[in-house]
Amino acid sequence: xxxxxxxxxxxxxxxxxxxxxxxxxxxxxxxxxxxxxxxxxxxxxxxxxxxxxxxxxxxxxxxxxxxxxxxxxxxxxxxxxxxxxxxxxxxxxxxxxxxxxxxxxxxxxxxxxxxxxxxxxxxxxxxxxxxxxxxxxxxxxxxxxxxxxxxxxxxxxxxxxxxxxxxxxxxxxxxxxxxxxxxxxxxxxxxxxxxxxxxxxxxxxxxxxxxxxxxxxxxxxxxxxxxxxxxxxxxxxxxxxxxxxxxxxxxxxxxxxxxxxxxxx
Amino acid sequence: xxxxxxxxxxxxxxxxxxxxxxxxxxxxxxxxxxxxxxxxxxxxxxxxxxxxxxxxxxxxxxxxxxxxxxxxxxxxxxxxxxxxxxxxxxxxxxxxxxxxxxxxxxxxxxxxxxxxxxxxxxxxxxxxxxxxxxxxxxxxxxxxxxxxxxxxxxxxxxxxxxxxxxxxxxxxxxxxxxxxxxxxxxxxxxxxxxxxxxxxxxxxxxxxxxxxxxxxxxxxxxxxxxxxxxxxxxxxxxxxxxxxxxxxxxxxxxxxxxxxxxxxx
Numbered sequence: 001x002x003x004x005x006x007x008x009x010x011x012x013x014x015x016x017x018x019x020x021x022x023x024x025x026x027x028x029x030x031x032x033x034x035x036x037x038x039x040x041x042x043x044x045x046x047x048x049x050x051x052x053x054x055x056x057x058x059x060x061x062x063x064x065x066x067x068x069x070x071x072x073x074x075x076x077x078x079x080x081x082x083x084x085x086x087x088x089x090x091x092x093x094x095x096x097x098x099x100x101x102x103x104x105x106x107x108x109x110x111x112x113x114x115x116x117x118x119x120x121x122x123x124x125x126x127x128x129x130x131x132x133x134x135x136x137x138x139x140x141x142x143x144x145x146x147x148x149x150x151x152x153x154x155x156x157x158x159x160x161x162x163x164x165x166x167x168x169x170x171x172x173x174x175x176x177x178x179x180x181x182x183x184x185x186x187x188x189x190x191x192x193x194x195x196x197x198x199x200x201x202x203x204x205x206x207x208x209x210x211x212x213x214x215x216x217x218x219x220x221x222x223x224x225x226x227x228x229x230x231x232x233x234x235x236x237x238x239x240x241x242x243x244x245x246x247x248x249x250x251x252x253x254x255x256x257x258x259x260x261x262x263x264x265x
Numbered sequence: 266x267x268x269x270x271x272x273x274x275x276x277x278x279x280x281x282x283x284x285x286x287x288x289x290x291x292x293x294x295x296x297x298x299x300x301x302x303x304x305x306x307x308x309x310x311x312x313x314x315x316x317x318x319x320x321x322x323x324x325x326x327x328x329x330x331x332x333x334x335x336x337x338x339x340x341x342x343x344x345x346x347x348x349x350x351x352x353x354x355x356x357x358x359x360x361x362x363x364x365x366x367x368x369x370x371x372x373x374x375x376x377x378x379x380x381x382x383x384x385x386x387x388x389x390x391x392x393x394x395x396x397x398x399x400x401x402x403x404x405x406x407x408x409x410x411x412x413x414x415x416x417x418x419x420x421x422x423x424x425x426x427x428x429x430x431x432x433x434x435x436x437x438x439x440x441x442x443x444x445x446x447x448x449x450x451x452x453x454x455x456x457x458x459x460x461x462x463x464x465x466x467x468x469x470x471x472x473x474x475x476x477x478x479x480x481x482x483x484x485x486x487x488x489x490x491x492x493x494x495x496x497x498x499x500x501x502x503x504x505x506x507x508x509x510x511x512x513x514x515x516x517x518x519x520x521x522x523x524x525x526x527x528x529x530x
Contacts, residue, residue, distance in 0.1 A: 123387075176391065
């Protein structure tokens with residue numbers, strides 16, 4: 001039975017948990033080992049995800065890593081350490097779900113304050129993604145050319161390609177992540193084993209949507225999301241993760257593409 | 266004679282100086298006051314720009330501000346102070362050229378190191394732009410709705426919309442800036458006096474291009490720029506700034522648009 005390794009940041013809740021469940025469901029013919037990453041304050045959630053995995057797939061191994069991805073020096077040390085004793089060559093495929101992120105500041109640009117907090121937020125949503133993908137690709141490169149099959153998946157958003165009133169910090173962070181993943185695709189265009197994907201999961205019915213409905217400064221943007229909720233149009237996180245898992249399983253998507261939940265059948 | 270205020274970051278050299286010259290040339294029927302911003306280490310260049318302005322337009326006032334835009338707390342304090350005694354209501358138009366930036370790291374993603382330096386670089390190229398535009402729009406908002414006519418111009422790049430091998434940090438930073446300026450346009454869509462513009466000036470024959478030719482890790486990307494230089498296809502900085510000045514003078518562009526030098530006649 002082939003083995004797959006899945007790394008999942010933001011693995012303690014929401015879409016991260018849905019990814020874990022749907023990847024397990026789709027790649028039933030493989031054993032999937034996991035390395036899950038989340039903030040120290042969400043350690044309980046991470047442990048629940050681990051138990052969920054082991055209950056569905058007793059042969060899997062699961063490592064939980066508590067890491068604050070807004071602290072750049074910490075990322076480098078802890079992420080490297082998490083991969084230190086991992087032999088990627090034993091896996092038929094490695095999936096890296098770069099899924100963490102925060103909603104940032106739901107204020108109009110002129111009303112932004114706390115710029116030191118915004119800087120930390122950009123470190124969490126943008127800088128950390130550069131660091132993580134760089135270290136991951138460096139690890140892969142130690143095995144020599146074309147030895148490891150890997151896909152890096154960015155949890156993207158419609159906000160990466162479309163501006164929203166009161167969401168500037170979030171939108172620009174998502175745009176930066178999308179472009180980074182396009183650059184990954186470009187740098188590996190002659191290596192078909194390394195692919196990247198920007199997947200926009202749609203407006204999901206998670207805690208994040210609750211924050212959006214309660215805190216978005218702009219009334220029309222806020223009402224848009226309240227209406228989505230009230231009319232039952234929010235996307236189920238597992239339905240979205242299931243479509244993502246299908247994409248990865250079929251593996252026919254173009255590397256570097258931005259694919260939205262609503263683009264898929 | 267009407268007065269215009271122009272704020273220019275990265276005002277000590279290269280495209281910043283070309284902007285100053287071409288704005289002066291295009292808006293000849295107005296007196297233009299300037300506030301120029303650049304790193305402390307380029308103070309000499311800033312002083313030269315000031316003298317250039319005063320030699321061409323003796324009625325202009327010019328303030329030079331030395332500011333390190335990679336240090337977030339410094340930006341807030343110094344930029345606010347630079348605007349403290351400025352009465353925007355005396356100007357028929359305010360132009361804010363957000364023109365500073367660095368080339369970042371011309372390495373493949375897997376070869377990136379010095380993540381603390383990359384973090385600082387993202388602060389310079391992305392975080393600072395959020396801080397500056399926020400403070401600028403906040404200052405405008407103190408005059409009440411629709412009182413000030415202002416355009417914010419981001420010095421963008423083809424890299425904001427197209428990935429380049431070995432340029433990931435630069436590309437993702439430019440993508441983030443473009444999206445921020447799209448969000449500005451969106452937040453002011455009901456106020457025709459506030460506009461934003463993402464202007465990609467083309468590959469200009471400046472010091473930055475020299476760095477590109479010498480330091481880009483990927484051979485084919487490097488050769489592309491060497492060939493541009495050798496075949497005389499690099500763009501003259503003043504020719505590019507002149508097209509930008511025309512755009513601003515005619516003022517018919519769509520707010521938030523990404524407009525490339527090569528798109529223009």
